[in-house]
Amino acid sequence: MSVMDRQIVxxxxxxxxxxxxxxxxxxxxxxxxxxxxxxxxRLHLIDRATGKLLGDRGR
Structure with a gap:
């Protein structure tokens, strides 16, 4: 794992x-x-900065 790698959920x-x-x-x-x-x-688009799905409003 590189220095910039990070785990998201x-x-x-x-x-x-x-x-x-x-x-x-x-x-x-x-x-x-x-x-x-x-x-x-399926493929999902993830925002690199936040780790959230594209369109996720973060309720």
């Missing part, structure tokens, strides 16, 4: 399950990264 919008994922170093011009979700096998 997000809730899969399809299954409602909590999913753990490691965010690695990405190019600086990308604000979101695609994550293959092991809970539903």
């Amino acid at each position: 997000f809730k899969c919008p399809q299954t409602g399950m909590n999913v753990q994922h490691r965010l690695g170093d990405e190019p600086g011009d990308r604000t979101h990264v695609s994550v293959s979700c092991p809970a539903c096998t």
Whole structure:
């Protein structure tokens, strides 16, 4: 794991399950990264800065 890697947990919008994922170093011009979700096998977009799903209002 690199110095910039960090673990995040997000809730899969399809299954409602909590999913753990490691965010690695990405190019600086990308604000979101695609994550293959092991809970539903779909791709979700994660905000690199907050670790939240695209569109998540953070209730």
